[in-house]
Amino acid sequence: MKRRDLLKAALVAPVGLMVAGRPAAAATVSAGMPADTVAGVAADVVARGQVPSALVPFDRLMKDYMAKRGITAGQLAIARKGKLVFARAYTVSTPEKPVPAVTPTSLFRIASLSKHVTATAVLRLAQEGRLNLGDPVTKWLSLVPMPGKTADPRLSRVTLWRLLQHTGGWDRDISGDPCADEHAIATALGRPLPISHTDLFEYVTGRRLDWDPGTRMAYSNYGYMLLGRVIEKVTGQSYESYVTNTLLTPLGISRMRIGPSLQTAGEVPYESRYTTRTVLDNSGQTMSFPYGGFNMANRDASGGWVAAAVDLVRFERIFDLPTTANLLNSTSIGRAFAKPEIGVSDGGSWYGAGWYVREKNGGLNTWHNGSMAGTYTYLVRRYDGVTYAALFNRRKEDDGALTDGEIDPLLYNAADAVTTWPSVDYGSLYF
Numbered sequence: 001m002k003r004r005d006l007l008k009a010a011l012v013a014p015v016g017l018m019v020a021g022r023p024a025a026a027a028t029v030s031a032g033m034p035a036d037t038v039a040g041v042a043a044d045v046v047a048r049g050q051v052p053s054a055l056v057p058f059d060r061l062m063k064d065y066m067a068k069r070g071i072t073a074g075q076l077a078i079a080r081k082g083k084l085v086f087a088r089a090y091t092v093s094t095p096e097k098p099v100p101a102v103t104p105t106s107l108f109r110i111a112s113l114s115k116h117v118t119a120t121a122v123l124r125l126a127q128e129g130r131l132n133l134g135d136p137v138t139k140w141l142s143l144v145p146m147p148g149k150t151a152d153p154r155l156s157r158v159t160l161w162r163l164l165q166h167t168g169g170w171d172r173d174i175s176g177d178p179c180a181d182e183h184a185i186a187t188a189l190g191r192p193l194p195i196s197h198t199d200l201f202e203y204v205t206g207r208r209l210d211w212d213p214g215t216r217m218a219y220s221n222y223g224y225m226l227l228g229r230v231i232e233k234v235t236g237q238s239y240e241s242y243v244t245n246t247l248l249t250p251l252g253i254s255r256m257r258i259g260p261s262l263q264t265a266g267e268v269p270y271e272s273r274y275t276t277r278t279v280l281d282n283s284g285q286t287m288s289f290p291y292g293g294f295n296m297a298n299r300d301a302s303g304g305w306v307a308a309a310v311d312l313v314r315f316e317r318i319f320d321l322p323t324t325a326n327l328l329n330s331t332s333i334g335r336a337f338a339k340p341e342i343g344v345s346d347g348g349s350w351y352g353a354g355w356y357v358r359e360k361n362g363g364l365n366t367w368h369n370g371s372m373a374g375t376y377t378y379l380v381r382r383y384d385g386v387t388y389a390a391l392f393n394r395r396k397e398d399d400g401a402l403t404d405g406e407i408d409p410l411l412y413n414a415a416d417a418v419t420t421w422p423s424v425d426y427g428s429l430y431f
Helices: 003-012 052-067 109-129 153-157 160-164 184-188 197-205 220-237 239-251 309-315 332-338 407-416
Strands: 048-050 073-078 081-089 275-277 286-288 305-307 349-351 356-360 365-374 375-381 386-392
Touching: 052 073, 052 081, 052 407, 073 309, 081 309, 081 365, 109 160, 109 220, 109 239, 109 305, 109 332, 109 375, 160 220, 160 365, 184 197, 197 220, 197 349, 220 239, 239 309, 305 309, 309 386, 375 407
Parallel strands: none
Antiparallel strands: 048 081, 073 081, 073 386, 275 286, 349 356, 356 365, 365 375, 375 386
């Protein structure tokens, strides 16, 4: 299947409606133990954290899911109407393949879940009147092509709205994803690795857009990279500093940060069967893909954050408890989920500002996934006030570890099956 077809499938498929089954009932486990397993189900998956008895099916689901797919590190956090009702971390470690114990505060690369963080920052700046979403990106950034090349005049029609909604005119199925082509860009520019955002902009600006802005949707990491630089231009702060100071700190989130390219303390180990020539220097060294296949600094606004699952559901208070979080007003939240000028897909969904969106039972389901070598993540806000984030330390590869997309219907149906949600709030344990 071509990448464009995969994207179309992701946009059209209804969240939680891919299977009709319900998870089986499960025995109760005690909450808050340092580590426990459920007898008879994925007994080699060690879990840590909190799970009320009403939500035990989620716990069994995660253990079974990871054991069947050979995933060694995972997390699941669930909130309902802003209350943290489930916080669990999962580890599969053997003498042959030891894995450090994962806790509910261990950090994972969240990949493209970073996009809704970036979009929230842009919406906040628009709310404050510091930028207009109709501004062309060229108002804020001087996009100069590499020597001998000419910028596409249609760049003047690439607005911040269009960058947020992936309708800017770049199509990675046609011209490739520049964020994944760092060797070629360094060679074309005659510059050493690692390349910078400026190098990427110079290279891409020297190429024509793939189609007229505002006429089609094609997922663009590059567009969100541009938005990160607009945030820096408008605020005079680094992208990471602005997001931290304006959005994370008011919510009590202190763990999230832009992750490093190499392994570091506090993060889970990322796993991939693939190796590659490093893009972090000119050594030509062969590295495990998650630790040299991309420069995390360049992916900051499009996919560079690391976080725990509990941090992500805490961040969604901006949307789930807007009057309490007091970071985006109703107008800005409406913009986050607004339909694009190109309309909705044949299946009735659309891409808003950092979110896929679908109408459901008089409300909205909003969701996103994240995927890079060594990472698969999934975040959902349901129409009924239930929000969950699932994080894993590997993605789908050609070895049977099928994680991409399969977790969606399992978690959605498990949420549908809950008859009485617990009133507990574990938030004070983590924030």
